[in-house]
Amino acid sequence: MRNPRGDADRLFDLDDFGVVCALDVAVGAVRSFLRQRACRHGRAQPGDRFCAACGAALVAPELP
DSSP states (O other), X not given: OOOTTOTGGXXXXXTEEOHHHHHHXXXXXXXXXXXXXXXXXXXXXXXXXXXTTTOOBSSOTTOO
């Protein structure tokens, strides 16, 4: 279940730390990292800031 307040708030279920939720967040982060690392960004067009396939940033975040 998605929490509209963000992923960090999902770690606490009824004011108690939820191990299952913490593992869910950690597994999601690792899967995203591996997906972005394996992606060749083949769908990226000139001027794109993010890859449409994996969501990785294609430019430095501090650039306008």
